[in-house]
Amino acid sequence: MDFKTIVKPFILGNFLFTDDASAVADDSSLIRGGIVDSTGILELIEFLEATCGIRIDAEEMVPGNFDSIDTISAFLQRKTTA
Amino acid sequence: MSALGHDVLDMDLEAEADRIAARLRAVTARELHRRGLVVAVSGGIDSSCCAALAVRALGPERVFALILPERDSAEDSAARARLLVEHLGIRSETKDIAPALAAIGCYEQRDAAVRRALPAYGEGWRFKIAIDGGSEGRINIFRLLAEAPDGSRHERTLGLADYLQIVAATNFKQRLRKALEYFHADRLNYAVVGTPNRLEYDQGFFVKNGDGAADVKPIAHLYKSQVYAMARHLGLPARLCDAVPTTDTYSLSQGQDEFYFALGYREMDLALWALEHGRDAVELGHALGIEPARAAAIYADIENKRRTTRYLHAPPVLMGEPDQACTA
Numbered sequence: 001m002d003f004k005t006i007v008k009p010f011i012l013g014n015f016l017f018t019d020d021a022s023a024v025a026d027d028s029s030l031i032r033g034g035i036v037d038s039t040g041i042l043e044l045i046e047f048l049e050a051t052c053g054i055r056i057d058a059e060e061m062v063p064g065n066f067d068s069i070d071t072i073s074a075f076l077q078r079k080t081t082a
Numbered sequence: 083m084s085a086l087g088h089d090v091l092d093m094d095l096e097a098e099a100d101r102i103a104a105r106l107r108a109v110t111a112r113e114l115h116r117r118g119l120v121v122a123v124s125g126g127i128d129s130s131c132c133a134a135l136a137v138r139a140l141g142p143e144r145v146f147a148l149i150l151p152e153r154d155s156a157e158d159s160a161a162r163a164r165l166l167v168e169h170l171g172i173r174s175e176t177k178d179i180a181p182a183l184a185a186i187g188c189y190e191q192r193d194a195a196v197r198r199a200l201p202a203y204g205e206g207w208r209f210k211i212a213i214d215g216g217s218e219g220r221i222n223i224f225r226l227l228a229e230a231p232d233g234s235r236h237e238r239t240l241g242l243a244d245y246l247q248i249v250a251a252t253n254f255k256q257r258l259r260k261a262l263e264y265f266h267a268d269r270l271n272y273a274v275v276g277t278p279n280r281l282e283y284d285q286g287f288f289v290k291n292g293d294g295a296a297d298v299k300p301i302a303h304l305y306k307s308q309v310y311a312m313a314r315h316l317g318l319p320a321r322l323c324d325a326v327p328t329t330d331t332y333s334l335s336q337g338q339d340e341f342y343f344a345l346g347y348r349e350m351d352l353a354l355w356a357l358e359h360g361r362d363a364v365e366l367g368h369a370l371g372i373e374p375a376r377a378a379a380i381y382a383d384i385e386n387k388r389r390t391t392r393y394l395h396a397p398p399v400l401m402g403e404p405d406q407a408c409t410a
Contacts, residue, residue, distance in 0.1 A: 034389070038390050042223070046242055061220045061223065063219075
């Protein structure tokens with residue numbers, strides 16, 4: 001499954017109030033780019049748990065897993081195929 | 083470069099007290115055009131130090147103190163605040179803000195959110211919130227720690243909505259206090275003193291339009307260790323200088339480091355100083371006796387909190403340039 005089809009629309013709609021896919025590149029740092037702050041990451045995690053039917057453990061809540069649309073999608077891929 | 087240790091925070095306290103007092107006097111008279119200063123005193127070291135500096139700047143007759151306890155204030159807090167007022171010889175008023183907080187839904191909204199996370203929570207329970215993760219390199223999450231009337235302890239991870247509602251409700255406390263401070267400032271034609279220290283100011287540990295609002299902030303540049311040293315230098319009573327810093331916001335006793343800072347204040351002071359002075363994580367780790375990776379995570383947590391709370395410092399964002407005559 002391509003998780004970008006879930007993650008990207010949420011990032012665009014919830015944090016940037018747009019559906020313009022060019023507003024954020026898939027490999028852009030969401031944290032350093034000022035798009036998502038720490039509260040935003042918690043929102044994202046709750047969204048992913050509710051949407052993907054997964055439970056994200058505290059040890060997995062590291063910035064590296066949630067830094068960009070690419071890393072979030074890769075994390076979900078690993079998580080769901082493990 | 084000298085070895086990193088707590089002595090980097092040593093300062094000439096008499097010279098600094100003089101400098102702050104002179105600046106406070108000039109700002110109050112020439113920039114704020116007010117006749118005195120209002121300080122809400124909690125019984126904690128920061129507001130005590132601010133009140134003492136205000137007295138040094140303007141004399142006791144031009145300083146007015148407010149003691150504003152509520153339902154969850156520690157009993158000793160107001161007693162220490164009264165001790166300060168007597169020691170400084172300043173006028174004061176004590177107002178229990180619990181009824182007003184109850185009337186605007188502070189406790190009801192807060193408890194509803196706590197009960198969503200912990201349905202058994204009710205009369206006689208006490209709780210606090212702890213922050214967890216950031217100083218270990220993870221994303222910060224929030225935990226609810228509660229104690230039942232029978233002494234049993236309960237812990238839950240808070241969902242974001244419940245955490246936000248608890249914080250929003252408890253923020254009523256700081257905002258209501260500030261409303262009262264400005265009432266008395268307006269009544270007396272005084273200015274309002276804000277009491278954050280450098281850790282709180284830098285890391286955004288304050289409530290916007292609550293304790294973050296003020297006309298002047300005399301100790302926002304001083305590390306917490308320096309505030310303690312200044313309070314002792316100013317001759318404040320030992321009972322004030324020896325008090326352990328707490329948030330005094332939640333019913334269960336809580337240190338500030340549990341709720342917000344990654345470390346106790348002495349270690350946190352050193353970490354913030356070291357980061358600001360370009361010392362690397364290896365050196366900080368050595369000074370604190372922790373692994374370099376943990377020190378690096380603490381640096382990252384400090385920078386993350388700066389980013390996350392930047393908006394708390396910001397004035398309202400305008401959509402165009404105002405005329406120079408109306409820049410308020």
